[in-house]
Amino acid sequence: MSDLHDADDDRDLFDRLRAADPTTHLPDADPTRVDRLLEDVMSQTSTETTDTPTRNPLTWLVAAAAVVLIAVAGSLMFLGDDRVEPAPTAAEAPTVTELSLSGDGAGRCMVPSPDVLGGAAYGVDAEVIAVEGGTATLEPTQWYAGEETDRVEVAAGSADLAALIGAPRFEVGQRYLVAANDDGRVMVCGFSGPYTQDLADLYAEAFGS
Amino acid sequence: MVDEAGFEALVREQLLEPLRRYLARRTDPATADDVLADTLLVCWRRREELPEPALPWAYGVARHCLANAARSVRRQQRVAGRVATVDPPVEHPPQPGARDDALHDALARLGPDDAELLRLWAWEQLTPGEIATVLDVSPNAVSIRLTRARAKLREELGKVEAAAGHEEPGGGGR
Numbered sequence: 001m002s003d004l005h006d007a008d009d010d011r012d013l014f015d016r017l018r019a020a021d022p023t024t025h026l027p028d029a030d031p032t033r034v035d036r037l038l039e040d041v042m043s044q045t046s047t048e049t050t051d052t053p054t055r056n057p058l059t060w061l062v063a064a065a066a067v068v069l070i071a072v073a074g075s076l077m078f079l080g081d082d083r084v085e086p087a088p089t090a091a092e093a094p095t096v097t098e099l100s101l102s103g104d105g106a107g108r109c110m111v112p113s114p115d116v117l118g119g120a121a122y123g124v125d126a127e128v129i130a131v132e133g134g135t136a137t138l139e140p141t142q143w144y145a146g147e148e149t150d151r152v153e154v155a156a157g158s159a160d161l162a163a164l165i166g167a168p169r170f171e172v173g174q175r176y177l178v179a180a181n182d183d184g185r186v187m188v189c190g191f192s193g194p195y196t197q198d199l200a201d202l203y204a205e206a207f208g209s
Numbered sequence: 210m211v212d213e214a215g216f217e218a219l220v221r222e223q224l225l226e227p228l229r230r231y232l233a234r235r236t237d238p239a240t241a242d243d244v245l246a247d248t249l250l251v252c253w254r255r256r257e258e259l260p261e262p263a264l265p266w267a268y269g270v271a272r273h274c275l276a277n278a279a280r281s282v283r284r285q286q287r288v289a290g291r292v293a294t295v296d297p298p299v300e301h302p303p304q305p306g307a308r309d310d311a312l313h314d315a316l317a318r319l320g321p322d323d324a325e326l327l328r329l330w331a332w333e334q335l336t337p338g339e340i341a342t343v344l345d346v347s348p349n350a351v352s353i354r355l356t357r358a359r360a361k362l363r364e365e366l367g368k369v370e371a372a373a374g375h376e377e378p379g380g381g382g383r
Binding site: 009010013014016017018019020021022023026029034037038040041042044095143147148 | 213216217220221225226229230233234245246249250253254277281284285308309312313327328330331332359362363
């Protein structure tokens with residue numbers, strides 16, 4: 001086959017594909033929505049300052065959606081795998097939700113109520129797969145609230161701090177129910193803890209699943 | 210330093226419509242909306258690294274965000290107890306008017322990589338160099354794979370149309 005013949009074939013294929021473009025009659029974007037979208041996007045104040053795939057320690061301060069997005073940006077480092085696979089492959093970095101235990105505002109514990117719990121930005125049933133250097137890594141089995149990620153990391157700090165604020169002590173192999181606010185702070189004082197039927201019932205009631 | 214005005218201008222003039230279209234071609238409107246927002250957010254956070262031109266790189270981000278969204282849907286389906294399908298998601302939403310069924314079937318028989326390559330070539334109309342940026346491979350690899358993908362599509366089209374010819378005696382598929 002001559003090159004010219006191939007070029008004609010390519011042109012035909014190109015035209016045929018273009019004719020099948022589903023957005024031929026795509027309506028214009030609503031200008032008001034575009035304005036709002038841009039406003040929302042640019043109101044996010046933190047910037048990626050590092051290019052490393054390791055997590056930026058400030059990420060747990062960032063609002064809900066952005067926490068997962070930082071992980072997505074980190075995983076862009078692995079774009080060498082150009083396949084969009086149906087299942088996550090080893091070559092792609094797992095998405096992570098980063099939470100933390102914070103010492104402030106602990107005060108008195110109230111009886112955990114489903115109403116309060118229902119307002120949590122994150123709720124997850126997960127098992128601890130590693131504890132290292134004050135951070136517990138959990139593998140989620142069910143999400144009640146919040147963007148689903150492959151992993152959850154809780155910066156647990158010291159055991160003393162954990163005990164003081166009524167936080168669960170994370171042990172490898174144990175299953176937990178963890179809820180957190182949209183700033184990534186785990187809800188302690190009975191809202192999060194080792195998995196029990198009672199706590200699971202509370203989560204089910206709170207998140208309406 | 211990329212300031213807000215600069216970023217907004219870039220998005221409005223160069224990125225928004227193409228990204229919107231890219232996503233509308235590949236997923237349902239609700240997911241497309243969400244992923245568009247995710248994509249622009251990543252572009253905003255990484256605005257100091259935005260290359261010139263930014264669009265091919267932004268397509269790469271959209272592609273990744275779309276993959277994450279698709280994984281999330283499948284995970285939700287598993288959690289809800291429904292069986293996750295093995296088939297790739299619907300390639301494009303149903304369009305009004307006559308549909309090129311043969312092409313649709315033939316494309317479905319190609320792997321997802323080849324199909325995406327052909328879409329970037331024909332729908333986004335990117336050059337091999339630009340496609341290379343989107344997929345983060347070399348332009349050379351793109352050229353080679355694109356030639357192979359086109360050949361495969363022609364081959365599958367031939368098979369699909371031949372089968373249609375057998376099923377409808379005396380008539381073509383269209």
